[in-house]
Amino acid sequence: MLLSVENLQVQFGRLQALAGVSFSVNRGEVLGLVGESGSGKSLSAMAVMGLLPLSGGRVSGGSIHFDGTDLGSLSPKAYRKIRGGKVALVTQNPMTSLDPVVRVGQQIDQAALLHLPVDRTEAKARTLALMDRLRIPNAEMVYTLYPHQLSGGLRQRIVIAMALAGEPDLLIADEPTTALDVTVQAQIIQLLIELVQERDLGLVLITHDMGVVARTCDRVAVMYCGRIVETGPVEAIFASPRHPYTRALIGCIPRHDMAPGDLVGIPGVVPSVAAMPSGCRFHPRCAQAVSRCFTEVPPLSAAGDNHASACFLTDQPGEAS
Template identity: 60%
Template sequence: MTPLLRLTDVCVDIGRKRLLDGIGLTLDRGQVLGLVGESGSGKSLTALAIAGLLPLIGGKVTGGAIHFDGMDLTAIGEARLRSLRGKRFGFVMQNPMTALDAVQRIGEQIDIVSRLHLGLSAQAARLRTLDLMAQLRIAEPSAVAEAYPHQLSGGMKQRIVIAMALAGDPELIIADEPTTALDVTVQAQIIQILTRLSRDRGLALLLITHDMGVVAQVCDRVAVLYAGRIAEERAVEPIFEAPSHPYTAALIGCIPRDGMAPGSLHGIPGAVPVSGRYPSGCRFNPRCTHAADLCRQERPALRALPSGGSVACHFAKAETS
């Protein structure tokens, strides 16, 4: 079956700097794909590339292809992309505090999506808005629809942003760290809502996060980004049981667990390299405890794993053909 979304060797430049280098991903209908990595790894850039929003930050796709239901989104033009955004794929922005229009009522901001993309009347759009708000566990949706963003909590605003993403009845939802500004309890509720809607509606969900614990709970597959490249991509269960890339193992090692001895939780030393100042060879080599001369000299190719998925590491047990 052809994937709903396929990225093939995607490269993204801003100015003279290459920030994404050869990104390859696939996402099927009804599947939840986690895109993980530290800040600066390229997660949000990948989302913007898929949605065709790179020009807003001065970026562009300079290589590869992004196919959505057979269409190459890099070749169809802005007018066609605009007709797809909201209707066939929705975008849940990272910060709900700034994603809403401060001077427009909540209901109107959700209504406009279904009016534009589904051709509904004002009355039908409002009924759809109230139904979506109820599905998202918003109490008294009629009253909330008449409120302004400043009158709502952060968790409530995030639910509204999700309702806007769903209002056009899309096939794909891109959720860019949708719980960043929320407390832990509300984070769990939002993730649960997103994944339940994905399963119930058969939506493809691209969940961008830095939280490997969330990935373990809700995702089917996970792609690990580091410094603009794919480090590893596999099904969730095997990647947590036996990570093949040292960076993946380091991220999993940062997850707190019940019964851990005091002082046994450690972060990853160092930091993601600044764009344009990437080390030669494997970009993770300055922080990798297993790095050898080969890692510093040659870029590792992304190779297939015997158990499925792929990894870019010179010393991982990958298939050679």
């Protein structure tokens, strides 16, 4: 495994935001990390990047292994070397990753200079090649522009170029296209998938859109309230989703026969970190909940080949569906 996250727990003071999260991704593989807002997707990404201290959070349990290295044992200096190098993050808002007063081409150069044994000339040549690969038109000209002179789609491509400049093995893309219009979204996702194949990258694609997952991912980890509730190959998850929450998320994918405005959501709201329900955290919103769901935490248990679900009704799909 390229990345292996085991039973990860994250706390802010006494509040536990991640309560045992496990997922893994191999080279050449796309893992979809999916769940509603507040389920802990970005926190999982921040934990892998070693960036939790910036927001006052800390890893209070579990482990993160990257390419055999226990990231939790790294010094801040060693972590800085990996971050943006072997492990890179692309976030939702490209403006937060870009320096407004530095030409975008130079920002990509800097990422290469920081992590690779290259000189300025070589860095620039690599930047232009990367911009071409990312289908940025007129790369030589765009190289000289500042972030505010670019469209949202181009800016996101620049941020992806910065992430790739350090030759990562693992890319974490946290809702990389939410700020973009639908056509551009599809192009960027397509590009990321191509890069996974070309460079044998592992990609963790964070999204709340099961439609994107169905089209692009190899495997899925479904998160709810700081826990993974179901994980498995994308075909299995869509053909026989076992957790009621997964089924609800799949039910939220807009269909062609829907009228505009017919968008469906899951009834109820995601609880806050400060007031987590006992037992299965989904029970207050679950139509199938039985009495033990109120008191006992259902463990992730096998539901098929590489497929696991944390629901007491997993073994009784007839009853749960």
